Amino acid sequence: MVKRKMIYEGKAKQIFSTDQDDQVIVHFKDDATAFNGQKKGQITGKGKINNKISNFFFELLEEKGIKTHLIKELNERDSMVKKVDIILVEVVMRNIVAGSLSKRIGIEEGVVLDKPVLEYYYKDDNLGDPLINNFHIEVLELATGSDLEKINEMAFKINKILKEFLDKREIDLVDFKLEFGYTGDGEIVLADEISPDTCRFWDSNTKEKLDKDRFRRDLGDVESAYKEMLKRIIGKGEL
Amino acid sequence: MVKRKMIYEGKAKQIFSTDQDDQVIVHFKDDATAFNGQKKGQITGKGKINNKISNFFFELLEEKGIKTHLIKELNERDSMVKKVDIILVEVVMRNIVAGSLSKRIGIEEGVVLDKPVLEYYYKDDNLGDPLINNFHIEVLELATGSDLEKINEMAFKINKILKEFLDKREIDLVDFKLEFGYTGDGEIVLADEISPDTCRFWDSNTKEKLDKDRFRRDLGDVESAYKEMLKRIIGKGEL
Numbered sequence: 001m002v003k004r005k006m007i008y009e010g011k012a013k014q015i016f017s018t019d020q021d022d023q024v025i026v027h028f029k030d031d032a033t034a035f036n037g038q039k040k041g042q043i044t045g046k047g048k049i050n051n052k053i054s055n056f057f058f059e060l061l062e063e064k065g066i067k068t069h070l071i072k073e074l075n076e077r078d079s080m081v082k083k084v085d086i087i088l089v090e091v092v093m094r095n096i097v098a099g100s101l102s103k104r105i106g107i108e109e110g111v112v113l114d115k116p117v118l119e120y121y122y123k124d125d126n127l128g129d130p131l132i133n134n135f136h137i138e139v140l141e142l143a144t145g146s147d148l149e150k151i152n153e154m155a156f157k158i159n160k161i162l163k164e165f166l167d168k169r170e171i172d173l174v175d176f177k178l179e180f181g182y183t184g185d186g187e188i189v190l191a192d193e194i195s196p197d198t199c200r201f202w203d204s205n206t207k208e209k210l211d212k213d214r215f216r217r218d219l220g221d222v223e224s225a226y227k228e229m230l231k232r233i234i235g236k237g238e239l
Numbered sequence: 240m241v242k243r244k245m246i247y248e249g250k251a252k253q254i255f256s257t258d259q260d261d262q263v264i265v266h267f268k269d270d271a272t273a274f275n276g277q278k279k280g281q282i283t284g285k286g287k288i289n290n291k292i293s294n295f296f297f298e299l300l301e302e303k304g305i306k307t308h309l310i311k312e313l314n315e316r317d318s319m320v321k322k323v324d325i326i327l328v329e330v331v332m333r334n335i336v337a338g339s340l341s342k343r344i345g346i347e348e349g350v351v352l353d354k355p356v357l358e359y360y361y362k363d364d365n366l367g368d369p370l371i372n373n374f375h376i377e378v379l380e381l382a383t384g385s386d387l388e389k390i391n392e393m394a395f396k397i398n399k400i401l402k403e404f405l406d407k408r409e410i411d412l413v414d415f416k417l418e419f420g421y422t423g424d425g426e427i428v429l430a431d432e433i434s435p436d437t438c439r440f441w442d443s444n445t446k447e448k449l450d451k452d453r454f455r456r457d458l459g460d461v462e463s464a465y466k467e468m469l470k471r472i473i474g475k476g477e478l
Contacts, residue, residue, distance in 0.1 A: 103366075104361075104371065105369070105378065107378070113378060115374075115377070116374075117374040118372075122343075122344060127343065127345050131372075132343065132344065133357075135358070136340075136343070136344050136356065138354070139352060139356060140344055
């Protein structure tokens with residue numbers, strides 16, 4: 001199975017076709033962007049770490065009954081996944097107030113939510129990934145009502161699994177973004193990635209940020225935060 | 240029943256206490272604001288017209304089984320209403336794409352929606368009245384889940400009643416904002432107003448705007464648009 005043509009390049013990943021119509025290779029880059037691409041940079045080694053962390057989480061979720069796009073890790077930066085039609089809804093789950101939620105509803109960062117908050121964002125860079133609701137999703141024909149229900153159910157279950165796992169490793173799962181897609185046979189699976197690029201992770205004791213907010217907010221020690229997360233999750237900070 | 244102390248002043252209305260604890264007087268002003276108060280002006284005669292139109296609609300809705308705060312019209316600019324605790328959620332119903340919906344989801348103004356779209360906005364000037372969802376409403380403790388369900392049901396029913404009424408008068412009900420409140424005995428009633436300040440009305444044939452967008456967008460003929468709406472609704476354009 002060799003990489004063939006690049007069929008898509010995102011901010012942090014490239015997607016290559018393979019000799020199987022229903023499989024593609026995801027290649028994790030070190031490129032980092034923030035604020036809808038206005039801020040650009042590199043986080044050395046990020047691609048390797050995110051490939052490893054994301055695959056670890058996807059395997060954990062598969063074990064717990066969540067269908068994902070993951071087929072197998074190929075090498076440090078490449079993974080084989082099912083080819084999916086991405087649903088253009090970014091599903092955000094939140095356990096603690098941070099980032100845009102704090103600005104939107106006027107509650108300060110760090111407030112622990114009684115129950116998880118779920119949000120939908122329209123995956124559209126030109127529109128700045130706006131918050132949307134289920135009516136907007138219907139108008140835009142991004143997903144049917146019953147698919148949305150299934151996605152919600154998966155998102156809450158994923159949150160529960162990840163939260164339990166991370167609590168034991170003294171990491172607060174503050175919030176995270178999920179993307180889902182339809183496989184060739186119409187099944188909804190978890191796609192994209194789960195990594196410090198797409199989650200907010202705080203050290204449970206010091207509340208130190210161990211995620212892309214270090215890059216977004218120029219907090220320094222970005223690379224070591226990613227390594228620390230790798231260590232907490234897989235038990236070692238080097239690959 | 241005389242006006243007593245002003246207990247609240249909003250952008251377009253003043254509220255006065257009365258000698259009844261559970262009743263207040265709403266006074267409709269000619270003041271107009273837009274863009275969260277950044278644009279200010281006056282629309283001569285607006286207060287009278289909005290008082291008349293809003294009361295007309297509230298009576299129509301009461302006849303069709305929707306509970307409202309309205310008790311009775313007192314004079315050209317004043318109405319007696321039930322005192323309510325306003326729920327800090329602005330409920331927007333949309334039948335045709337316009338305004339912020341067009342910007343949010345990238346569909347051009349004028350596109351007729353297959354089904355009405357319902358949106359919640361957090362009534363908070365400091366935060367700029369942001370779009371929120373039912374999870375945010377729960378976190379902010381603005382309304383319970385079952386109250387929200389009731390509000391949704393009322394909003395869809397109100398839309399149906401107003402749309403039918405206005406269709407016959409060759410007015411497109413593009414979108415409108417509703418506010419609800421709890422009466423002293425905990426009942427949810429429709430409050431605030433329904434007027435060219437809070438609705439988008441388009442002439443069904445010419446698509447001419449007959450609402451506050453004429454003020455917002457400096458389209459001119461603001462006063463005559465309000466008078467035209469009065470005429471379409473109550474049959475005469477002067478009071």
